[in-house]
Amino acid sequence: MLNVSIYRYNPEVDSEPYMQDFEFDTQGKDVMVLDVLEKLKIEDPTLVFRRSCREGVCGSDGMNISGKNGLACVTPLSEAVKKGKLVIRPLPGLPVIRDLVIDMSQFYAQYEKIQPYMINNTPAPAIERLQSQEERAKLDGLYECILCACCSTACPSFWWNPDKFIGPSGLLQAYRFLADSRDTATEARLANLDDPFSVFRCHGIMNCVQVCPKGLNPTKAIGHIRDMLVRTAT
């Protein structure tokens, strides 16, 4: 039997959060953490968590699994169980709504700040704006982000200043549009980032890279943004 310890908090009932222990029979199978939660929810229907696609595409079930942020649906028990125990908490740094569900408003507010859409005021061509294969290749490793918030909520700079520091996820997306040959707002985008908080609160500790369930590298993207700022401002 696997011992599972889960963070519980229902603000309507509980005065403070607590950890609840469950027993789970794995039947010798290396199932995903989400499978464990689904089974436990049948046992205790008051357990609350977000989930949708259950295959690492929607980014709904980001949570802190045995100390490391990740998606429950693509994290097998063989990776998650430490010293015979599975400990599940909500993503750290953002307010908890209930159990494993967090309020992601601050995360989305930062995403909104970087204007995550193509800006191009030149007349639209008849069919589409073309890119060379090389130009398109620059977006690899950037467009795959699913906004699960595992990276930003693993970042101490985001914990301390979630209202001012854009965070690894938002900055990865910022670079996705800075690197896009079809976007013409590069100068304005960079001007919005040149303050001591938005980009430069990143101290390169690379927690984001360590936890990203899609294997992306926000620290590298932040480095590219810095390079672009240095090139335009010096």
Next chain:
Amino acid sequence: MVTTVTSLGRSGLSDWLIARVSAYVMSAYLIFIVGYLMLTPELNYADWAALNSSLPMRMFSLLTILSIAAHAWIGMWCVLTDYVTVRLIGPKATALRIIFQLGMIAITLLYVIWAIDILWGI
């Protein structure tokens, strides 16, 4: 864009660049001093005073002191804006942070003036 008035260069890029350049200056000074001490096993007061009263060495020392001051200013500003915030310790944080920041800036500048007095007083 987040505005700031107590950071050293007012811009993130400027602070970032100053922190990097000042780190190189401090490293060069440390390597030079350690190298000098290792290559001069029988160091006496006359040699040490002669080294430190030469103009190039005074300039190098002053540059290093300014680098330490700038590096400390940027670093302390980051620490204070991380931990002394309304979000972490409540509404009194803003006044407290301004007091700490101005105190830190005053102490840093006083150390620089004191260091200049020492360097040119040898």
